[in-house]
Amino acid sequence: MHHAMNLRELSHILGLSQTTVSRALNGYPEVSEATRIRVQTAAIAHNYRPNARAQGLATGRARAIAHVLPMSSGHEVLNPVFAEFIGGAGEVYARADYDMLLSIVPADQEITAYRTLAARRSVDGVMVHAPLVEDRRIALLSELGLPFVVHGRSGSDGPPYAWLDMNNRRAFARGTAHLLDLGHLRIALLNGLERMDFALRRKQGYLDALAARGIAADPALHDSAEMSEDYGFEAASRMLALPNPPTAFLTSSLIVAIGARRACQDRGLVLGRDISIVTHDDDLGYFRNGRDTPYFTALRSPMREHGRRAAEMLLAQIVDPGPAPRQQLLEAEFLTGQSCGPAPGP
Amino acid sequence: MHHAMNLRELSHILGLSQTTVSRALNGYPEVSEATRIRVQTAAIAHNYRPNARAQGLATGRARAIAHVLPMSSGHEVLNPVFAEFIGGAGEVYARADYDMLLSIVPADQEITAYRTLAARRSVDGVMVHAPLVEDRRIALLSELGLPFVVHGRSGSDGPPYAWLDMNNRRAFARGTAHLLDLGHLRIALLNGLERMDFALRRKQGYLDALAARGIAADPALHDSAEMSEDYGFEAASRMLALPNPPTAFLTSSLIVAIGARRACQDRGLVLGRDISIVTHDDDLGYFRNGRDTPYFTALRSPMREHGRRAAEMLLAQIVDPGPAPRQQLLEAEFLTGQSCGPAPGP
DNA sequence: ACAGAATTCCAAACCGCTTTGGAAAGCTTT
DNA sequence: AAAGCTTTCCAAAGCGGTTTGGAATTCTGT
Numbered sequence: 001m002h003h004a005m006n007l008r009e010l011s012h013i014l015g016l017s018q019t020t021v022s023r024a025l026n027g028y029p030e031v032s033e034a035t036r037i038r039v040q041t042a043a044i045a046h047n048y049r050p051n052a053r054a055q056g057l058a059t060g061r062a063r064a065i066a067h068v069l070p071m072s073s074g075h076e077v078l079n080p081v082f083a084e085f086i087g088g089a090g091e092v093y094a095r096a097d098y099d100m101l102l103s104i105v106p107a108d109q110e111i112t113a114y115r116t117l118a119a120r121r122s123v124d125g126v127m128v129h130a131p132l133v134e135d136r137r138i139a140l141l142s143e144l145g146l147p148f149v150v151h152g153r154s155g156s157d158g159p160p161y162a163w164l165d166m167n168n169r170r171a172f173a174r175g176t177a178h179l180l181d182l183g184h185l186r187i188a189l190l191n192g193l194e195r196m197d198f199a200l201r202r203k204q205g206y207l208d209a210l211a212a213r214g215i216a217a218d219p220a221l222h223d224s225a226e227m228s229e230d231y232g233f234e235a236a237s238r239m240l241a242l243p244n245p246p247t248a249f250l251t252s253s254l255i256v257a258i259g260a261r262r263a264c265q266d267r268g269l270v271l272g273r274d275i276s277i278v279t280h281d282d283d284l285g286y287f288r289n290g291r292d293t294p295y296f297t298a299l300r301s302p303m304r305e306h307g308r309r310a311a312e313m314l315l316a317q318i319v320d321p322g323p324a325p326r327q328q329l330l331e332a333e334f335l336t337g338q339s340c341g342p343a344p345g346p
Numbered sequence: 347m348h349h350a351m352n353l354r355e356l357s358h359i360l361g362l363s364q365t366t367v368s369r370a371l372n373g374y375p376e377v378s379e380a381t382r383i384r385v386q387t388a389a390i391a392h393n394y395r396p397n398a399r400a401q402g403l404a405t406g407r408a409r410a411i412a413h414v415l416p417m418s419s420g421h422e423v424l425n426p427v428f429a430e431f432i433g434g435a436g437e438v439y440a441r442a443d444y445d446m447l448l449s450i451v452p453a454d455q456e457i458t459a460y461r462t463l464a465a466r467r468s469v470d471g472v473m474v475h476a477p478l479v480e481d482r483r484i485a486l487l488s489e490l491g492l493p494f495v496v497h498g499r500s501g502s503d504g505p506p507y508a509w510l511d512m513n514n515r516r517a518f519a520r521g522t523a524h525l526l527d528l529g530h531l532r533i534a535l536l537n538g539l540e541r542m543d544f545a546l547r548r549k550q551g552y553l554d555a556l557a558a559r560g561i562a563a564d565p566a567l568h569d570s571a572e573m574s575e576d577y578g579f580e581a582a583s584r585m586l587a588l589p590n591p592p593t594a595f596l597t598s599s600l601i602v603a604i605g606a607r608r609a610c611q612d613r614g615l616v617l618g619r620d621i622s623i624v625t626h627d628d629d630l631g632y633f634r635n636g637r638d639t640p641y642f643t644a645l646r647s648p649m650r651e652h653g654r655r656a657a658e659m660l661l662a663q664i665v666d667p668g669p670a671p672r673q674q675l676l677e678a679e680f681l682t683g684q685s686c687g688p689a690p691g692p
Numbered sequence: 693a694c695a696g697a698a699t700t701c702c703a704a705a706c707c708g709c710t711t712t713g714g715a716a717a718g719c720t721t722t
Numbered sequence: 723a724a725a726g727c728t729t730t731c732c733a734a735a736g737c738g739g740t741t742t743g744g745a746a747t748t749c750t751g752t
Binding site for chain 2: 004005047048049050051052053054056057062064069071078079080082083084086087090091093094099100101102103104105106115116118119120121122227228229230234255258265285286287288290291
């Protein structure tokens with residue numbers, strides 16, 4: 001275990017001042033090319049890297065981004081969707097030499113967590129995950145003057161802010177329309193929690209498509225909960241046991257679809273013949289919708305790519321806070337799989 | 347947007363020196379209780395929190411832990427198992443007022459990433475994920491003098507280091523024995539990548555149990571790959587198509603088991619009657635093995651809890667580097683589900 | 693050969709905190 | 723009232739970088 005080399009020591013070794021060494025390493029023009037090379041090779045040879053905290057203190061920039069994940073007493077911490085998004089964002093940060101700070105805080109301390117982040121100057125920016133229909137974080141962060149990007153949106157009013165979202169409403173309208181085109185009339189929606197902004201928009205899309213064909217939505221065919229395999233299984237089982245069961249499901253995630261599939265299979269229903277499923281697909285690395293050809297007919301929206309783009313937006317905003325906040329609305333890709341077929345005859 | 351309050355300003359407001367204010371806030375005894383209260387209320391009123399980088403620079407401690415996740419060109423970044431572990435660790439860090447630094451780096455730059463972390467003094471400790479059978483990181487971190495805890499183990503030789511692992515070998519021996527007890531003779535193993543230490547140990551456990559009954563392992567009933575749903579599906583499908591197919595599967599994760607289940611169901615086999623599955627279960631929040639009663643017969647090893655414990659080990663080691671590195675070997679819990687039955691007669 | 697410009701380097705201030713070594717003030721003792 | 727303790731506070735020196743304002747040196751042009 002050797003002590004860490006620091007700037008003073010390195011400059012002593014080189015017989016130069018700290019100023020010159022610092023400038024040589026940071027690419028300032030006031031230093032001759034010869035000394036720059038000499039300094040750089042010495043830095044590598046002695047394994048010198050500037051102390052992150054000293055550098056941060058001097059420059060006033062943390063070169064770090066925070067992702068705050070609320071942890072309710074339940075289990076919804078780092079779900080696979082967050083994980084994939086964070087993976088994408090992390091790639092971008094790594095390339096740009098930014099650190100990622102992951103804060104996992106009890107849900108009721110989330111606001112405090114943001115305030116602390118700002119007051120302590122721990123990070124240069126914040127990524128906001130999973131916005132609610134009404135989300136206080138957006139106003140808070142604007143007030144704190146901390147650059148941020150929201151993955152998703154929240155409501156529709158208020159001053160503009162930077163966000164990146166998929167067009168949930170259109171995607172779910174499209175999925176519903178696809179099932180309607182196949183003749184399905186009893187289409188069930190297994191949605192996420194509808195205090196989440198994205199889930200509400202998805203429901204609106206579903207209702208839009210039904211309304212466009214003059215079909216009344218049946219409340220018995222609509223459920224909303226945290227997305228998990230057994231939620232999909234239980235909700236689908238319950239609906240299939242109705243006197244007038246659905247002939248198709250629209251699910252809000254692949255995991256829910258898998259649960260729904262299990263429910264169908266348990267009742268001996270064959271997917272694509274007796275029953276149809278259209279699902280949203282976040283394109284998770286560890287849970288793919290089929291290897292090469294899609295298994296479920298799906299609306300795909302690649303989370304990893306969302307993470308990359310959102311991170312790039314945030315970094316750009318930090319480097320140049322000037323321009324008005326940007327927005328990106330991405331369309332989901334429609335994938336035809338093997339999980340859909342025409343509505344079975346009566 | 348207001349500027350951040352700092353110590354100097356706060357001390358001016360209070361008419362005290364920075365020293366006194368700092369000591370009042372950090373609980374030193376040299377300050378009267380009256381001024382301490384006066385200082386504390388003023389700090390809250392003016393929303394003062396010490397600048398993280400200045401504090402770190404002065405104390406020499408970062409109050410941060412790094413988790414480095416290698417990102418190969420494939421997709422194995424933040425898999426759900428990592429995510430769950432990190433969630434558990436993050437809870438502990440938050441309670442202890444530590445930050446979590448998540449570094450996502452290209453796999454070939456992982457060693458550099460650790461060196462940089464050490465040289466820049468970015469963190470006080472490191473968590474090592476997913477150790478390989480031969481893992482260079484352990485020697486490197488020892489050499490760098492950076493406290494670390496390994497989640498898992500690597501090989502068996504070399505100087506001791508801190509780790510937390512489940513008893514993979516015993517767990518898989520037990521799972522195999524359970525199937526043997528049910529009369530199964532053709533038991534397939536769908537393992538993870540066997541350059542990972544945990545996967546090799548699991549294979550050993552499987553072989554142990556077979557050997558204990560004098561049964562030769564059939565290479566056709568053994569596969570190993572990155573754990574995903576479609577790997578489970580494809581490997582199981584392939585094996586079921588053999589002239590002499592397996593009557594039971596032992597899978598290395600719930601996700602693989604779900605894929606295997608799909609393969610069985612596609613061939614019309616009923617789980618627990620025609621075919622049995624025993625799986626390892628990491629007890630992931632978002633992918634539970636049944637809601638209240640287990641669906642799959644499983645060896646459960648709660649990842650979240652692993653994360654908590656490993657984080658506690660690491661923090662303890664940072665606070666007091668004195669004692670010899672600790673190790674924790676946890677036993678998996680055996681859960682009886684509905685996925686197993688006696689071997690079908692010939 | 694010399695003034696003036698350009699190049700190359702450095703001493704010192706600063707970022708915001710902690711912590712050391714006293715100093716000043718308040719209380720007992722004798 | 724002086725001496726000796728506590729109690730309470732402060733000035734100043736780090737921590738390890740970046741950056742400003744000059745100074746010393748070398749390079750031009752005449």
